[in-house]
Amino acid sequence: MTKPLEDFTWQEIELGGILREPGSARDYKVGDWKSQHPVWTKSHCIRCGVCWTVCPEGAIIEEEGGYFDVNLDYCKGCGICARECVIGCISMVTEEE
Amino acid sequence: MAKRVGIEVSLAVSHAVQLARAEAIAAYPITPQTHIVEHLSSLVANGDLEAEFINVESEHSAISACIGTSAAGARTYTATSSQGLALMHEILFIASAMRFPIVMTVANRALSGPLSIWNDHSDIMAARDIGWIQVFVQNGQEAFDHSIMAFKIAEHRRVLLPMIVNLDGFILSHVVEALEFADQDTVDRFLPPYSPWHQLDPKKPVTMGAFGMPEVFAEFKMKHQVTLMNSYDQIMKVWQEWGQLTGRAYHPVEHYKTDGAKILLLTMGCLSEVAEIAVDELRAAGQPVGLLKLRLWRPFPFAALREAVYGAELVIVCDRALSVGGAGGPVLSEVRSVLYPVVPHPKVLGYVIGLGGRDVPPEAFKEIFFQAQAEAEQEPSEEFYMYGVRG
Amino acid sequence: MLEIRFHGRGGQGAVTSVELLALAAIEEGKFAQGFPSFGPERRGAPVLAFLRIDDHHIRLRCKIAQPDVVTILDPSLIRIQKPTADLKTNGIVILNTNKSLAEARQEYGFKHTLALVDANHIAREVLGVLIVNTTMLGALIRATGVVKVDSLEHPLRERFGAMAAKNFAALKAAYEKTVVEEARP
Numbered sequence: 001m002t003k004p005l006e007d008f009t010w011q012e013i014e015l016g017g018i019l020r021e022p023g024s025a026r027d028y029k030v031g032d033w034k035s036q037h038p039v040w041t042k043s044h045c046i047r048c049g050v051c052w053t054v055c056p057e058g059a060i061i062e063e064e065g066g067y068f069d070v071n072l073d074y075c076k077g078c079g080i081c082a083r084e085c086v087i088g089c090i091s092m093v094t095e096e097e
Numbered sequence: 098m099a100k101r102v103g104i105e106v107s108l109a110v111s112h113a114v115q116l117a118r119a120e121a122i123a124a125y126p127i128t129p130q131t132h133i134v135e136h137l138s139s140l141v142a143n144g145d146l147e148a149e150f151i152n153v154e155s156e157h158s159a160i161s162a163c164i165g166t167s168a169a170g171a172r173t174y175t176a177t178s179s180q181g182l183a184l185m186h187e188i189l190f191i192a193s194a195m196r197f198p199i200v201m202t203v204a205n206r207a208l209s210g211p212l213s214i215w216n217d218h219s220d221i222m223a224a225r226d227i228g229w230i231q232v233f234v235q236n237g238q239e240a241f242d243h244s245i246m247a248f249k250i251a252e253h254r255r256v257l258l259p260m261i262v263n264l265d266g267f268i269l270s271h272v273v274e275a276l277e278f279a280d281q282d283t284v285d286r287f288l289p290p291y292s293p294w295h296q297l298d299p300k301k302p303v304t305m306g307a308f309g310m311p312e313v314f315a316e317f318k319m320k321h322q323v324t325l326m327n328s329y330d331q332i333m334k335v336w337q338e339w340g341q342l343t344g345r346a347y348h349p350v351e352h353y354k355t356d357g358a359k360i361l362l363l364t365m366g367c368l369s370e371v372a373e374i375a376v377d378e379l380r381a382a383g384q385p386v387g388l389l390k391l392r393l394w395r396p397f398p399f400a401a402l403r404e405a406v407y408g409a410e411l412v413i414v415c416d417r418a419l420s421v422g423g424a425g426g427p428v429l430s431e432v433r434s435v436l437y438p439v440v441p442h443p444k445v446l447g448y449v450i451g452l453g454g455r456d457v458p459p460e461a462f463k464e465i466f467f468q469a470q471a472e473a474e475q476e477p478s479e480e481f482y483m484y485g486v487r488g
Numbered sequence: 489m490l491e492i493r494f495h496g497r498g499g500q501g502a503v504t505s506v507e508l509l510a511l512a513a514i515e516e517g518k519f520a521q522g523f524p525s526f527g528p529e530r531r532g533a534p535v536l537a538f539l540r541i542d543d544h545h546i547r548l549r550c551k552i553a554q555p556d557v558v559t560i561l562d563p564s565l566i567r568i569q570k571p572t573a574d575l576k577t578n579g580i581v582i583l584n585t586n587k588s589l590a591e592a593r594q595e596y597g598f599k600h601t602l603a604l605v606d607a608n609h610i611a612r613e614v615l616g617v618l619i620v621n622t623t624m625l626g627a628l629i630r631a632t633g634v635v636k637v638d639s640l641e642h643p644l645r646e647r648f649g650a651m652a653a654k655n656f657a658a659l660k661a662a663y664e665k666t667v668v669e670e671a672r673p
Contacts, residue, residue, distance in 0.1 A: 274522075
């Protein structure tokens with residue numbers, strides 16, 4: 001985002017309201033307010049990718065070797081990944097103050 | 098001059114769209130627009146028009162598909178009528194806000210209920226504020242001409258707005274009459290291929306139809322408003338250019354025998370020529386009457402109308418739609434409000450005529466003229482008048 | 489301007505008749521309007537079709553209230569639609585019937601100029617089907633001279649393709665066999 005929305009004049013509005021910069025929502029880091037975050041026990045992980053599929057924020061990233069981790073900038077701590085993990089290798093850890 | 102040919106006006110519109118080399122058509126059949134898209138679909142099926150014809154399950158889908166094809170960069174056409182236009186309603190605003198230069202023919206027909214398939218302007222008047230350019234035509238020749246010109250206007254880089262050509266259902270759309278076609282060479286020279294302002298491309302993803310947050314929504318609307326008003330200049334240029342090519346010039350407010358007229362009838366669509374006959378007869382009887390034909394409805398031709406009424410004492414607006422519970426017809430409301438700042442402004446009286454396919458012969462305009470003349474001499478007895486209603 | 493109204497039944501081709509005649513007139517360099525009585529017509533129900541022909545651009549957009557000519561495709565419509573009620577005094581009635589002029593005048597009370605042809609008979613013989621719309625055009629042209637017979641050939645070919653020749657033959661046969669009698673005030 002080049003400048004705050006409230007600074008745009010009508011002349012500066014993009015034609016048709018089109019957003020030409022893909023992924024602009026990345027600017028909004030929504031992970032600040034989580035009270036817990038997922039932690040993987042890699043030795044148990046079977047790399048099935050269910051956690052990646054179910055994450056509503058797209059915050060889970062695939063790492064080298066096919067294991068998964070989370071981008072804490074965007075994880076809201078909902079715990080769906082831990083709940084859905086087929087072998088239970090994800091645990092939710094409370095945030096420290 | 099090209100030879101006149103006889104053709105049903107609907108088919109003449111299809112032919113215009115063919116000559117304009119529309120690349121994508123998505124439409125759903127609805128009386129009295131059906132012949133237009135039926136014919137286009139056969140042109141596409143027979144290989145006479147290289148276009149994608151998308152059969153859809155409703156008008157809501159038709160206009161949505163048009164947004165898709167226009168976003169993909171195709172010259173896009175559709176046509177509808179009445180309930181079909183109503184079903185498109187929410188998407189019509191989106192098409193114009195997203196600046197897709199779709200061209201649409203509306204074969205004007207009453208909105209139900211009671212169920213009516215016949216002609217009036219209630220369909221388009223309910224879609225008055227959709228942010229499209231809108232014109233009305235009065236005969237088959239104009240329907241043909243404007244169907245081609247619409248693409249050039251809509252697609253211009255400084256316009257990029259969708260455009261509606263309104264033609265009266267049945268009493269115009271279904272009449273076999275004489276008109277002159279333009280040939281393909283002429284149209285190709287007049288209307289170059291569409292070079293889209295944006296084409297969907299998986300390699301360069303963009304977001305279309307995103308939120309307009311409260312911080313920018315009004316700015317967005319302001320831009321739409323200014324662009325639509327500014328499209329006026331381009332409309333004039335295109336009409337002029339077509340006039341030079343064909344000898345048929347068009348104006349936002351057409352004048353008929355207005356010189357020295359103290360009383361002006363104002364009409365839209367194909368009843369305008371019927372009103373001409375009444376004006377001829379009234380003039381012959383010594384009445385100081387003239388006719389204004391409002392061709393351009395959006396953007397509203399403020400200056401042209403104010404100039405046109407100069408010197409008139411009474412303007413009689415003939416609406417073909419009723420704003421139930423409101424100030425008469427939508428055209429009356431707008432004309433009154435546009436003329437109010439003119440000093441001194443003429444009296445403006447409104448008549449609602451020809452609803453739901455009611456026949457309007459020239460005599461109707463003569464009766465309206467005499468009634469309005471009498472009403473204007475005193476305090477008008479009504480806010481507006483429903484002409485020819487029994488009881 | 490000449491204003492002609494066709495009286496027929498849904499499916500008889502009255503609308504096709506006015507369209508063909510409009511096209512023929514336009515080919516001759518005239519102006520014309522051909523249009524149906526708009527509505528949800530059902531097969532067999534009485535319908536109207538309208539035709540205007542003029543040397544100038546036509547500005548009217550309403551039905552024909554006082555025709556110069558009425559063409560009646562089916563005599564059973566006379567009692568239902570009263571086609572001559574609003575016909576101009578110097579107007580012409582064109583009727584498909586096997587009656588003689590005297591019989592037709594007596595039975596239907598026609599006072600206008602009257603043109604008769606047994607279009608049913610011609611259509612059966614020439615076309616092999618009882619569809620009289622193109623046949624009746626022959627009678628209309630004979631009684632009014634509004635277009636040349638040959639001007640119909642091209643519109644018929646465009647509309648009917650391989651069937652055009654038979655339709656044109658039926659039209660010409662009707663043109664030959666139509667009898668016309670001046671008005672009887």
